[in-house]
Amino acid sequence: MNLRNRILLLCIGLLLVILLLVLGLVQRSTYQHTRTQISEQLRFAHGVLVNELHGRQQAQSAMAELIAKDFTLLGEIADLIASPEQQAQSLSAALESFSARSQASFALVSAPDGRILAGTDGLLQAGQRLPWHELLVQDEPVSQERLVLLGGQVLHVNLTPIFAPRPNLLGWLVMAFTLDDEAARHLGELSGAQVALLAGPPGAYLVPASNLPASARAELAGLQLGEASEQLLELQGEQQVIYRAPVAGTGGELQLLLLRSLSGALASYQPLRWQLVAITALALLLAVIGAWLLASTVSRPLRQMVDSVRRIAAGDYQARVSAGGGAEISLLASEFNHMQQDIAEREATISFLAYRDPLTGLDNRNRFVDRLQDALAAATPGTGVAVLLMDLDNFKDLNDTLGHEAGDQLLRLLGERLQQHLREHDRLARLGGDEFALLVAPATPQQALAAAHHYHQLLAQPFAVRGISMLLNATLGIALSPDHGESAGALLQHAEVAMYWGKAQHLSQAMYRAELDSHSLLRLALMSELKGAIEGGQLALYFQPKLLIRQRRLLGVECLVRWIHPQHGFVAPDDFIPLAEQTGNVCALTRWVLRTALAQNRAWHDQGLPLKTAVNISALDLADPGFADFITDALAEYQVVPETLVVEITESAVMADPGLAMQQLDSLRRLGVRLSIDDYGTGYSSMAQLKRLPVHELKIDKSFIQDLPGNPDDEIIVRSTIELGHNMGLQVVAEGVESLEILEQLDRLGCDIAQGYLLSKPLPAAAFAAWLEGCPWQLPRVE
Known part of the structure; x- marks a missing residue:
């Protein structure tokens, strides 16, 4: 495509994009405005219908109460009670008269217990119990009302107590008023919307009352409506905005639907759309004329040069480029002649490098x-x-x-x-x-x-x-x-x-295998989400108690971080802590753990529990020059005594950079923080290195503790480690204590502190507080 055509297409394309955006925005605004108006109209119409239904019910209830006081009715009921067989027909005739005058669907009189004495409805016969007898209040009888579905009709049922005289309850007058299609048409006229009452399960709805055509009612009965109160559905080939709300007092059995046609409302904007289309067509025509004139003026001086350049494009590097025209075109031709020689030299190199590895000569x-x-x-x-x-x-x-x-x-x-x-x-x-x-x-x-x-x-x-x-x-x-x-x-x-x-x-x-890929994707997802988890409150701190073995007294806790992911659930520390180290987020993670642990330490101290709080740190924390200053500031912020904070470091973390680790540990020891070597026996530290570390305690790894009663080799290692630690002036902690037998054996070997499932598994703060309430061990107290 030549330059002239590109300029032409560019101008037309830009204008076309702008016009399409304008048309799209107008269409979108029109649609949203119409949808919003219909939604507001339906909500307003719902309020009107609720008030209308409430007014109808009040009027019908008042009429029922007036009839219940009628002396003729009271006399008929009294005669029926005196001679049931002779007077039932007379009472039914009286009720028929009352039903006709009040425009009720039917009327019944029941005994105080809900048993029907006489009535005008063929479905409810004398001697039956009222379907709504649970509404009958015997202690202090008052009028009750409810909208119900009976025989495929929606009825407003009013139950009015009949006294002879008060407070003697003679029975109940039941008046039922049908809410039928005529009532639905009246409600539609009031609201300006199509109205329907629904009952039954989705896909098999009953439509007992509506002002919709028969075909629309049949289609509506087969719909699967969602849970939203307002929806957009296809009905009779048109988009309908449907507003649905349960009818009060029916327990959700009946639902009121209001419908407005969105398609019909949008049709009123059709003239505006045609006007916009006409304006768009005229603007495109003018753009084509202007762009053609501009493109022709710009491209004419370059046509002479295009033929020469095509020969170079075909690989003819010997042909000289010549072009007439202005100075700019001549300069361009000269530069092309210099360039074609350089291109010829580089093409050979590029063709090799494009498919060969320059180091080995192999395919790349x-x-x-x-x-x-x-x-x-x-x-x-x-x-x-x-x-x-x-x-x-x-x-x-x-x-x-x-x-x-x-x-x-x-x-x-x-x-x-x-x-x-x-x-x-x-x-x-x-x-x-x-x-x-x-x-x-x-x-x-x-x-x-x-x-x-x-x-x-x-x-x-x-x-x-x-x-x-x-x-x-x-x-x-x-x-x-x-x-x-x-x-x-x-x-x-x-x-x-x-x-x-x-x-x-x-x-x-x-x-x-396919599962390897999903594991890699999960690791990538966790790596990207870890920082957000630290900042977004997805992390939780769990606490595992530590026991002074000889005194059988609780000493403190080790704080262990847990990640409760909103999609993946519980993420094991062994999965996300290495990710934190790889992504550089481990320092932020450690600082979050320290602040949370110190806040909990302060809370326990205020409750009279001076528990020591142990926190694990990594090699990257030791490499952070501001780590000791952070701990100093955090201790001051939460007013925690430094001696109650224990910092646990693994042997491998110390051996990563022994010199730098020693400086950080010296700073923490001078601050008063207690230091512990975690998982002792699984790393690579030497005795000489251990002697130089300014620590207060050793933690024997659980792999040497869990089989201690039945493994003589483990007993030798544990005894030697305890003696080594005591000879160096260190306390010794045993991890993985899961039975009383192991605890007693550690006591005989002289171990100082125990930690493991015998005491408790790691617990969140609330569960740990409950554990403290029933703790079988002696608790420390503030002196």
Whole structure:
């Protein structure tokens, strides 16, 4: 497309987009305004109908009370009670007269217990109990009313007590007034909306009263209405706004529907739409004329140059570009002549780099993807294509130790060895870094695994780099079409998922499975949501008690953080704490835990419970130069005595940077905070290193405690650790104490403090407060 046409299309396109946006906004505003007006009208109409129904009921109730005092009625009832068989017909005739005068559907007289004495309704015969006898109040009889559904009709039933004289209850007068289609038409005239009463389950509604046509009523009866009070539904080929509300006093059995046609209301805006369309068409016509004139003026001087440039585009780098016109065009032609020589030189290099890895000379990712797509397209039904993704283990450590030049040399040697032993029809590529990819086609799962084993075996022989013989190890992730994906991108992604899972499991090769991908997606989701969880109140602090063994007195608690995710539920600390360390959020997490723990410590102290509060910190916290200052400020803010705060550090955290860790621990000890080595025995610290640490206690890992009664080796380790700690002036804490037998054995061995499920599992604050109420151990008190 030439420049003139592009300018023309640009001008027309911009104007068209603007006009379409205007039309869309007008349409949207019209729709929203109409919908809002109809909603307001329906709500107002609902209020009018409620008042009308209430007024009807009041008038009918007043009429029923007047009839209940009629002496003729009282006399007939008294005669009926005196001689039931002779007077029932006379009372029914009197009730028939009252029903006709009051325009009631029927009238009944019942005994005080609800048994019908006489009436005018064929459905309710003498001797039956009233369906609404539960409304009859015997202690202080008063008039009752209710809207009910009886025989497919909606009735306003009024039950009025008959006294002879008060307070002697002679019986009940029951007057029923039908709410039928005529009443619905009257209500529709008052509200200006279509009215319907619904009863029954969704999809099988009864429509006992409505001003809708018969066809609309049948369609309405079969609808599945949602729970919302206001909905937009298709009815009789039109969009209808429906407002629904339960009828008061029916227990939700009856519902009142008000309907207004949205389609009809929008039809009034049709002339405005046609006017806007006409304006749009005229504006487009004027835009076409103006854009054509502008484009022709701008593009004419460039046409001469276009033909010359096309020869260069076709690959003719020898042809010289010449163009007449102004100075700008001549300058452009000259620059094109200089540029075509540079392009010719670079094209050869670019064509190589586009599909080759410059370090190893192997295919790069682009070429590998092309070959993979070709193999997938050529694959026949029943045959698969396998992708093997090889990633070296600990290659970064080698780079850091020997330098990047040695790392590059090693990658070249590996690429040469893989290429030399490449199986027939297999394809090899280096994707980047220390990742190599192999294409095996055709392949079954067994053939793919065999290929992975073949290429992994090539790493068994060492590589010589700078006179050093080095052995490499790698993990191969395998993805196979069509089971694991039918596109190149999907197979590469799934092979990478399998490779990283294999690394985590210390496997030489791993085949992709769907559940591995969901686990990776979940980890990614948790990594992105962890910061929001810290700030959004999704974290909770749990407390596990610690016991002074010899005194059998509660000493304090260890604070353990828990994540209650709104979608994934409980997330284990072993899952999200490593994520916090990887994403750099662990310091914010630790600070949240410390502040929450100190606030709880203050609350316990105010209750007279001086409990020590232990909090775990990570290596990243020790590397934070402002960590000790934060603890100082937090202790002052919550007015907590430093000696009641215990900071627990794992051996691995200390060994990450012993020098920096020592400085931080010295600062905390001078502050007065107690320090503890957590999970002692599972790390790599030496006795000499332990001697230098300014700590107050050792915590023996639960792996040495849980089998203590039946494992002599564990007993030797625990006894030695206790003696070592006491000789160094440290208290010793045992984790994982789950039975009284273990507690008593630790007491004999001289252990100072116990922690574990024997006392309690970790509990949230409310549950821990309840546990303290029934605590079987002695509680500390403020002196």
